[in-house]
Amino acid sequence: MAKLILSLDGSVIREIPLNKDRVTIGRKPQNDIPIENLAVSGEHACIVTILDDSFLEDLGSTNGTLVNGNPIKKHILQNNDVIEIGKYKIKYVVEAGTAAAAPADDFERTMVMRSPVKPAAPAPKPAAPAAPPPTPRPITPAAPPPPAAATMPKPAPTPATPASAPVPAPAAAPRPASPAEPQPLAALQILTGAVAGKEIELVKNLTTLGKPGVQVAVITRRPQGYFLTHVEGASFPVVNGKALDAQARQLNDHDVIELAGVKMEFFVKR
Amino acid sequence: MTSLSAALEVATATHSGMVRSHNEDSMAADADAGMAVLADGMGGYNAGEVASGIAVELIRTELKAALEGRAPEELNGQGAEQLIVEKTGRANNAIYQAAQSQPQFSGMGTTLVVAVWCDNRMSVGHVGDSRLYRLRGEVLEQITRDHSLLQEQIDSGMITREQARHSQNKNLVTRAVGIDPEVETEVHTYPVQPGDMFLLCSDGLSDMVTDEDIQLTLSSLAANLPLAAQQLVQQANDNGGRDNISVILVRVTQDFAARTGMLDKLKAWFR
Numbered sequence: 001m002a003k004l005i006l007s008l009d010g011s012v013i014r015e016i017p018l019n020k021d022r023v024t025i026g027r028k029p030q031n032d033i034p035i036e037n038l039a040v041s042g043e044h045a046c047i048v049t050i051l052d053d054s055f056l057e058d059l060g061s062t063n064g065t066l067v068n069g070n071p072i073k074k075h076i077l078q079n080n081d082v083i084e085i086g087k088y089k090i091k092y093v094v095e096a097g098t099a100a101a102a103p104a105d106d107f108e109r110t111m112v113m114r115s116p117v118k119p120a121a122p123a124p125k126p127a128a129p130a131a132p133p134p135t136p137r138p139i140t141p142a143a144p145p146p147p148a149a150a151t152m153p154k155p156a157p158t159p160a161t162p163a164s165a166p167v168p169a170p171a172a173a174p175r176p177a178s179p180a181e182p183q184p185l186a187a188l189q190i191l192t193g194a195v196a197g198k199e200i201e202l203v204k205n206l207t208t209l210g211k212p213g214v215q216v217a218v219i220t221r222r223p224q225g226y227f228l229t230h231v232e233g234a235s236f237p238v239v240n241g242k243a244l245d246a247q248a249r250q251l252n253d254h255d256v257i258e259l260a261g262v263k264m265e266f267f268v269k270r
Numbered sequence: 271m272t273s274l275s276a277a278l279e280v281a282t283a284t285h286s287g288m289v290r291s292h293n294e295d296s297m298a299a300d301a302d303a304g305m306a307v308l309a310d311g312m313g314g315y316n317a318g319e320v321a322s323g324i325a326v327e328l329i330r331t332e333l334k335a336a337l338e339g340r341a342p343e344e345l346n347g348q349g350a351e352q353l354i355v356e357k358t359g360r361a362n363n364a365i366y367q368a369a370q371s372q373p374q375f376s377g378m379g380t381t382l383v384v385a386v387w388c389d390n391r392m393s394v395g396h397v398g399d400s401r402l403y404r405l406r407g408e409v410l411e412q413i414t415r416d417h418s419l420l421q422e423q424i425d426s427g428m429i430t431r432e433q434a435r436h437s438q439n440k441n442l443v444t445r446a447v448g449i450d451p452e453v454e455t456e457v458h459t460y461p462v463q464p465g466d467m468f469l470l471c472s473d474g475l476s477d478m479v480t481d482e483d484i485q486l487t488l489s490s491l492a493a494n495l496p497l498a499a500q501q502l503v504q505q506a507n508d509n510g511g512r513d514n515i516s517v518i519l520v521r522v523t524q525d526f527a528a529r530t531g532m533l534d535k536l537k538a539w540f541r
Contacts, residue, residue, distance in 0.1 A: 048428075050419075052438045055428060076433045110312045110399070110473065110513075112379055112446045205483055205505065208490040216493060220501065222508050232493040 039086030277526035283499035288511030294318035313378030354395035365448025474513035
């Protein structure tokens with residue numbers, strides 16, 4: 001479960017667990033997190049939590065809401081985000097405690113959320129025999145359409161249901177990692193032909209070379225380096241005097257490529 | 271039913287990814303019959319493979335037989351859509367029954383995307399978060415809309431597409447084949463143009479490779495479809511390969527209008 005840490009001028013005032021679907025922040029006392037300060041609007045912001053995601057929304061406040069220094073209207077909270085309302089700071093922290101036991105692999109498996117609003121099946125529904133009981137945690141998002149009781153259709157090998165498992169650590173969060181360390185920029189220098197001397201920087205993940213319909217090759221940028229692969233045409237590209245086969249070939253600094261009658265040199269810029 | 275192998279070029283690639291030990295995706299593509307089906311199974315132990323395997327095998331054989339038994343004019347639009355719904359329903363039954371009767375398969379299910387090409391049209395049916403994209407000219411468009419919690423959040427305006435990339439709820443689908451006695455398949459039909467390229471894929475691709483990189487790969491490697499398919503899988507793995515990755519590419523090389531002139535109709539009448 002995630003929590004909020006409310007602080008003013010560096011000293012912690014209180015901690016608030018995000019155990020409700022909707023937590024409101026504002027100056028009025030009926031807010032879940034009341035903040036007695038004139039810079040705070042009566043109903044200033046709210047945090048909606050669905051499964052493991054928490055969404056912060058500014059409710060049209062006069063002085064606005066900042067996350068990590070940037071003004072926001074809506075924002076998906078990430079671990080250690082700092083929300084600023086007036087002079088108050090609220091840190092959003094995902095606790096790595098309870099479900100760290102659930103293997104990361106299990107956490108990412110695709111699961112089905114059954115929606116109760118679904119047209120009822122004609123047959124009496126033998127509510128998923130041998131399947132585990134519905135997750136204890138009620139999941140009724142305030143805003144989105146499906147008030148869904150999530151059940152996990154698979155015979156759970158572990159008692160911890162992934163649906164209620166908080167992220168163990170931000171590092172394990174399932175997000176498309178852009179290649180860890182970007183490749184040093186490389187380029188091609190055309191050595192012969194009409195455009196001799198021209199330089200082509202390999203800034204994209206794929207750069208195609210040659211004449212469509214005659215001979216085409218592609219240079220792909222990968223975490224391991226740059227690779228040259230034949231795409232189409234009867235003849236294959238030549239690197240340092242040797243013709244390629246259908247396999248990709250890794251390029252080294254100062255390799256000379258011959259393609260469709262043009263020579264070019266591959267080199268690493270930095 | 272005429273063969274479409276002259277008009278459709280097909281390539282496939284699949285990989286278990288960098289994290290998973292086995293591949294729970296299944297797929298089949300048939301240029302001759304003009305159909306492609308891809309499924310991403312879920313369930314404990316081997317049940318995910320079983321579920322996606324049942325769905326693909328059943329739909330492949332039954333859909334192919336049905337397509338071959340019918341004249342193209344019966345198949346344009348509604349006819350093909352009905353077939354897709356019917357066969358998906360049959361797959362749903364088969365998986366559901368197997369899950370009911372054998373405890374080790376209890377609760378298994380699968381996402382599904384099925385496409386049929388006929389008479390210059392494509393009909394696509396889907397359940398869950400396996401997708402179909404179309405590249406037309408330089409423009410890549412996602413044709414199917416996921417049945418997932420994330421998509422519902424996007425639709426309701428709670429989050430933007432960019433925020434969705436960082437969501438931790440990626441893996442929650444709101445529909446699947448085989449988990450309930452009935453399944454609701456979403457089907458649509460679209461006109462097709464020569465040069466169109468279609469991509470069917472599991473979420474192992476779409477979660478790991480951005481739409482921009484998919485677009486770049488398909489448009490630059492259109493001349494070598496098998497290489498394009500391999501490149502997509504490789505990029506997903508280079509970015510972490512957190513799930514099984516499966517792709518089917520179908521490129522339309524020429525017009526495939528059904529012959530519906532008077533003479534053909536007359537011939538069909540006497541057949």
